[in-house]
Amino acid sequence: MPSYPSKVNEKSKFRPTSIRLMDQVREVLRYHHYGRKTELAYVRWIKGYIYFHHKQHPKDMGKHEIEAYLSDLAVNQNVAVSTQNQAFNALLFLYKQVLDLPFTDDISAIRSKKRVRLPVVLSVKEVGLIFDSLRGDHLLMARIMYGGGLRLMELLRLRVQDIDFANGYLSIRTGKGDKDRTTLLPVSVRDELRQHLLKVRGMFETDLCEGHANVWLPGALAKKYPSAPKSWEWQYVFPSKSLSKDPQSGEIRRHHVNESGLQKAIRSARSKADINKRVTTHTLRHSFATHLLESGTNIRVVQKLLGHADVKTTEIYTHVLQQNLGAVVSPLDSLQSPGG
Incomplete structure (x- = not known):
């Protein structure tokens, strides 16, 4: 058959x-x-x-x-x-x-070739130049991304309850591959993040008074905890400044900020810093991993912080480590100069 x-x-x-x-x-x-x-x-x-x-x-x-x-x-x-x-x-x-039709296991299509592409990585100095060109929430968001190796959407989907100030880590829920993990919350951003949450709390309290306190939750959670969308701990850490209509349910909610804002800010910062590399928000994650390995952090620890299922994925960063090249002499420089 x-x-x-x-x-x-x-x-x-x-x-x-x-x-x-x-x-x-x-x-x-x-x-x-x-x-x-x-x-x-x-x-x-x-x-x-x-x-x-x-x-x-x-x-x-x-x-x-x-x-x-x-x-x-x-x-x-x-x-x-x-x-x-x-x-x-x-x-x-x-x-x-x-369609509820059977699907065969022997699909023999021509497969795409797996290309090994080295990630673009910033030096520590270049990361500092990027930060010098950012302001406000964009600077805080970029520092958290670099400080914990977050993907862009992982950052934007952070909820208040995902921040553990006491133990110094962030909980990443349903990351890539629908996996949870914990990563670093740098000491240097904690006070600024607390101040940011005070402003967000004020916005939330206003929404609550006006009957607009509502945040999106996955279907099962929304049914299990019907009051959760109006609870402070479930609110986004980086909420949008305006309310919006959910395209699926039609409900009025305060969603997280749009990803394009930080993306544009990073591109602008790269230009201002005069860095001749292709820099995106994901470059901060690549730089986080590479700089940890350069400082001697065990690759298995870096793998866990990044949420990689296979250490081979993390090993790509070993190809872009800043090696001790100062002591290496190019063979060209070893040649005697003409007439020497």
């Missing part, structure tokens, strides 16, 4: 049903509590798959069409391994969770 139904109608144009199918995809994604960004990505890949095969309905396609689409991503679009894997997972979700 084939893993997929055979093509029933080669001329299926997937017109009026396309909207209904994508609505169904979104509904099932939300039922399983997938994140907003995952929903957008899965919808994009599923639409790409459908349009690649001239708008045929997925139920009329199978293993051959999936392999052709994934192979095209690798060969013609030159996507990264992780990108191709995400497209595969989107189609897996479509067939198993939405």
Whole structure:
């Protein structure tokens, strides 16, 4: 028995049903509590798959069409391994969770080539120059990212209860791979962070008085703790200055700040500091890991702080360590000068 139904109608144009199918995809994604960004990505890949095969309905396609689409991503679009894997997972979700059709395990698409790319790392001095060019909340956010090796969204999704001032660490909830971990809360930011939380508390108290105190929680938690969205400990550490309408539930909430604000501030700071490297928010995380290894921190400790499942992922930073190059003489400099 084939893993997929055979093509029933080669001329299926997937017109009026396309909207209904994508609505169904979104509904099932939300039922399983997938994140907003995952929903957008899965919808994009599923639409790409459908349009690649001239708008045929997925139920009329199978293993051959999936392999052709994934192979095209690798060969013609030159996507990264992780990108191709995400497209595969989107189609897996479509067939198993939405269409309730069997999905074979022997997909033999051409695989993307895994490229080893060294991360861009700032020197300690360059990190200082970046910080000198930042102000206000953006400076505090950047210092916390560098001080604890956080990803951008991990920083923005921090809740008040995730900060442990007494023990000096941050709890990262549902990080990459849906994993929890703890990382460092630098001593040098604690007083500033306390002052920041006083301002956030004032904003929260105002929302509470005006009946707008409401923060997003994952579906299961929202049902289990119905009063939690109005509790101080569940509020975001870096909330938006304005209320917004939740695109899924329609509720009015105060979400965390938009990621673009810090991203733009970092780019501007790089320019002001005249640093000729491609610097992003993630560069602070790369620099955190590299500087810890340079200071002699055990790589297993760095792995744990970063939340890497495999130490091989952490080992990439050993390739960009500042080695003791001052004592190394280039072979060019060893040559006698002409006429010498």
